[in-house]
Amino acid sequence: MGGVIDGCPAGLELSEADIQNWLDRRKPGQSRLTTQRRESDTVQILSGVFEGKTTGTPIGFLIPNDDAKSKDYSHIKDSYRPSHADYTYQEKYGHRDYRGGGRSSARETACRVVGGAIAAKLLATKGIEVRAWVERVKDVQIERSFEVLPTVEQVDSNLVRCPDPDAATKMEALIEQMRKEGNTVGGAIRCVIEGVPVGLGQPVFGKLHAALGGAMLGINAVKAFEIGSGISGTYRTGAEENDLFTSKEGMISTLTNNSGGVQGGISNGQAISFSVAFKPVATLMRDQQSVDQKGEATTVKGKGRHDPCVLPRAVPIVEAMAALVLADHILIAAADRLK
């Protein structure tokens, strides 16, 4: 597995270790809450970095597969797993690579994490920080709000990647129970971006939150995206929901942040905050009724090694995609205004 990242400016300090930290948070087998399939997910930079700095030319990278043992896919070769892409691929392309889910496998998100790690290094040079965490697993959710952005250490202080220890304990128990039952759960990840300058995003096509939403909905298993107060804000009136402006020593800000840091498609300098909802993993460790390519009834066996809940491993993916979108807009914004 590998890829090519184009458009990274020259002069950014970058090492494989910077990227590896991110991949390690996504890789399978990292805890008892995740799939026990093991991949070291070790990244090799092939081009675009010289003497520790990016050269401005495309960055090629490789993540060799090390779990090479031949697997048995006969149980899915001819049958369609429910809520997977087997059927749609078969119909779209006329044939499909049934091994390991092929291109629909969430394994390809490792490449997005590589891009996100580089983007985050770029953002750090501008004082921008991206942080995501699990805020809900099924119906267990964080009850408190955070005055100060949780640190990576706080997020990673438990296996669930939830910075509220009480909620984390309940979430962990729920995921463990699901695993025992061969069942799965989803939930929601909150992502907050601090230090964002005013003015990122384009007014008509290319609104910043539309770019973020499109990127998040491209992550496997994502079913919904909410910016700022999201759906809950649509249960309030305009008088309750509007973010009033205020100023302090000449600095303009808003009294509330229901907009989630984006107004009219453009960042307003407040923290960008959004929520991403993930459906329960479709692969169950249970037998499920299905059909084969001929439409004949069949049973899909529950076997293999799968995650009972993707959210802990999805935290760095959400951060990566957010960092990519922000970095892209930082680069675009250089051309906004005559200097």
Add this chain to the structure above:
Amino acid sequence: MGGVIDGCPAGLELSEADIQNWLDRRKPGQSRLTTQRRESDTVQILSGVFEGKTTGTPIGFLIPNDDAKSKDYSHIKDSYRPSHADYTYQEKYGHRDYRGGGRSSARETACRVVGGAIAAKLLATKGIEVRAWVERVKDVQIERSFEVLPTVEQVDSNLVRCPDPDAATKMEALIEQMRKEGNTVGGAIRCVIEGVPVGLGQPVFGKLHAALGGAMLGINAVKAFEIGSGISGTYRTGAEENDLFTSKEGMISTLTNNSGGVQGGISNGQAISFSVAFKPVATLMRDQQSVDQKGEATTVKGKGRHDPCVLPRAVPIVEAMAALVLADHILIAAADRLK
């Protein structure tokens, strides 16, 4: 106001009347629930159509402004309206055209509706139908589900564009009350697309629901997007949420449609269903505290003619953007597979 639509295939029957029907559903002043500002929004096709059919070359169109009387913008020239784009534009670009909201005005959505009307004609030739309606205004929502897709006539049978008469009556009363109080409300629009072939969308980048979500989040005032069972589905387990395959006379379908017609980013032949949440309109007919460009406290007056709720007029906009995304994918899909 006008635009250019590129990429429409040659040979599509198209008249200005086809487009006008759509614009009339979006235009201001159409009922007592909308702004009383009047624009006839009459479209003129300038190029790309000859003898009643598209020529394959770009379609240029114009919607002349007819409400030309000079308006008074002095109340917003120097102050930032809460939850509007005034401040972000000023900071991004260094100056801004404060008249009528400039580019951030929802008026530009008329151009999207023109594109959508053409896209819908294209989809109709393939047997694909797009229908949207208001399913919730603030906390008043449709309590029933629809076995059969509501018709345009059913949707337009009341001023709210809600095909459930009981809910519509309550929604209408709520909007009227808001208008009297100088306040505003938001809510949610449901969009369903029927007749979609299996196989639209790209597997990794370019998932169909990501394209739909990005398009919807680009509509003014949209705060959230949910595909299929959306957030409610993330409160269930995988065993409850998975869509099991079945077949009838060789036709494969799913017993449920929690996926909303998209699996692995690709359409699966079931109806595509998604929900779009709109925040309450930011412009109130009340005074609001704010600041001016120097950061000094000021009051933004509530004056002018504005919608207490955008949802009735947003129904054709949601349909238009959905039609554009689908038509785009229909055209792309022609190259999916060797023929």
Add this chain to the structure above:
Amino acid sequence: MGGVIDGCPAGLELSEADIQNWLDRRKPGQSRLTTQRRESDTVQILSGVFEGKTTGTPIGFLIPNDDAKSKDYSHIKDSYRPSHADYTYQEKYGHRDYRGGGRSSARETACRVVGGAIAAKLLATKGIEVRAWVERVKDVQIERSFEVLPTVEQVDSNLVRCPDPDAATKMEALIEQMRKEGNTVGGAIRCVIEGVPVGLGQPVFGKLHAALGGAMLGINAVKAFEIGSGISGTYRTGAEENDLFTSKEGMISTLTNNSGGVQGGISNGQAISFSVAFKPVATLMRDQQSVDQKGEATTVKGKGRHDPCVLPRAVPIVEAMAALVLADHILIAAADRLK
């Protein structure tokens, strides 16, 4: 006729007069060497400029057609003009708008000139100047070279737009003779860009001269593009052709400029110089043998008002496309390197 220009930074001083100067150099009927068809080609800016400066949002413009008298196209309705796009359009799209050449008409280049005029204003703020002139009409060509870039006044000092008065006199005579014979000629335009910073262009995909070449080949009637010493340089050896580096007071430059200001796809700070070859106009004032849609032999009459040579009017089009490509790369280059 009209268009929308997206991506122009905010804060650029811009008036309709800036653009009109460019359009006046392209418009038909400007001299006895061009077609006698008259169009005032008056531009109206519809959006994107406020109080004399660009706002950063898309710039919409309109050039109303004023030569509205109904023309007679019956002579080309059913027959294919030689070396025109009639046949290819008919076959590609199944039908075609035969009036005035439709989309294949060079009239649409007026829109490119509008974009180029704006791009040139942007380049001027960076000290970059684009200048084009006619260097050859058929086999009559400029015999001298220019130590100093010719001024617009020098280029426009004769009807041919050739800054060498001796060559211009011969070119003018040749074009007049062609007009009398109902025949046409082509030739070549030289374009030189001065003040270009080092570093524009991308190394692999997106080389600067490839972008320039693609843009020039998109102009109607262009058959060839040469950068720097072009084809003549390929008749020399590497030892003769290489541009040796030198330096003067720390400023690095090259002793020769066979590269035409671009090395490895990236500008090297020397003047960018390229040549664009135009075929003779395909519309003759003579009868030509052809076929109709059924393949039956027919005669295309030579009638109407056409240019015996497009080069004088193409000078601002070449400048416009060059300015657009350069401005685009100036904007992109802002993201090349970490600052």
Add this chain to the structure above:
Amino acid sequence: MGGVIDGCPAGLELSEADIQNWLDRRKPGQSRLTTQRRESDTVQILSGVFEGKTTGTPIGFLIPNDDAKSKDYSHIKDSYRPSHADYTYQEKYGHRDYRGGGRSSARETACRVVGGAIAAKLLATKGIEVRAWVERVKDVQIERSFEVLPTVEQVDSNLVRCPDPDAATKMEALIEQMRKEGNTVGGAIRCVIEGVPVGLGQPVFGKLHAALGGAMLGINAVKAFEIGSGISGTYRTGAEENDLFTSKEGMISTLTNNSGGVQGGISNGQAISFSVAFKPVATLMRDQQSVDQKGEATTVKGKGRHDPCVLPRAVPIVEAMAALVLADHILIAAADRLK
């Protein structure tokens, strides 16, 4: 070295051998006329092909470097090679990877050849054939024309890849002489595409020959592009140059093909024919005067293993880029017209 090819339709038969044939024609060390540096350039397909057919998902490939011995680049580390990209990269990006030319190395064209090999397989299923050959080395050129497209065997029957044996012998002698003198030569490659359907290309932006020209100018060392009769045609009058239509048994064609198979930016069913001019290789086996990064005078040594003439190895690169452009337009054209 490697890459990812996106957009190839599913169902195309494809093996590594199909691609290897192409790479072998480009690889270094293949004859005494090319550089003696050796690379096996063996391609490995990593994804996108299953059971001998493309799956419709991105095709990843790798070409491992096998000439791994550490080279000595000290002679170019601090000095700028004339007419190379050293200086422009250094100035653009602030630092550069001086090893082997980095991204400016023509080595990356191997990746384009992989893409071209796949595109050519796709074109073959539509009956389209792309053939290129050397038509001129410096001032030695083919004197005859070809009634029938030369075969690959004819092209490859000599080391120069020129299907005219007499010219080939002289070209070979010239290249040998240049090698002995440590000097280099350029020339021109002709490319002809047969079997092209009418209607490829877009009328305004996206003309077919503009796409071909942009692609060719993106190949290292290319200085000029001519479509059809090219520059020589601009020395004739319209009456001489126009391609008159004729028909035979209902099939419309042209009596001449000065247009090179493209009219108004759209293919007209005649053979597409264009010429690509390459400058002499910039790396000489001689000492050349230059400057270092500080602007101090220095000498660039002529050492290493380099091509005295790139044209024989560039033939498959031209074919590859032509095939990629054509395949792209074949896929786009599927959406031209309502079916």
